[in-house]
Amino acid sequence: MLDFWRESTTRRKRVLSIFAFLLLSIAVAIAGVLAPLSSEESQSLSKQLEQMQKDIRNMTILGSTGTIFANNFPICLVMFVPIAGPFFGFYVLHTT
16 A cells, blocks of 8 residues: 555555545534534524624624635645644534
8 A cells, every 4th residue: 555655656646645635624514513502502593693683783794705715824834734634623623
């Protein structure tokens, strides 16, 4: 198995790595979708969703875009941390 990897071109290694991470990401997302929620968690999510709907109604298009960016930017920055970043990214993917 390692001989296959060593003999592969850098382009093939890149393509295989991207494909492996794509499959892993899909598996993590499916696991997150299939994870059961307790009644307390579902009620909390429902309240958060209602609050977000109220906030979105009160925003302009530019304001909502800025809010989304402000929420996602720190998460993206943490994912750049070596070793721990991808694990955090998979956690975010699973919980989202």
